[in-house]
Amino acid sequence: MNTGICKIRLHLPGTESLKGKRRIVKSVISRLRNQYNISIAEVDDQDLWQLATLGIACVSNHNQHVDETLSKVLGFIAQNYPELEVVDHEMEILHGP
DSSP states (O other), rough: OOEEEEEEEEEEEEEOOOHHHHHOOOOOOHHHHHHHOOOEEEEEEESSOOOOOOOEEEESSSSHHHHHHHHHHHHHHHHOOTTTTEEEEEEEEEOOO
């Protein structure tokens, strides 16, 4: 079993309130969860209205599938949310027995 973990930090430059941020983040999370069957949540920066940090996990029998899925998630954000800027991202794949 292989587990992929990804942490993505987003800058939301057009957001002017926490309410606006929540609307955008909920949309991103919902679409990614439905499209890629991943576990995803906002894990940091909840009190900042122009930053969001998402934590993503993907589990598969194949290392390549985990890597492809997490890479597609980053591509999906860039393609479908051009108003968001990916400030930083970290990926790690854990290999199980």
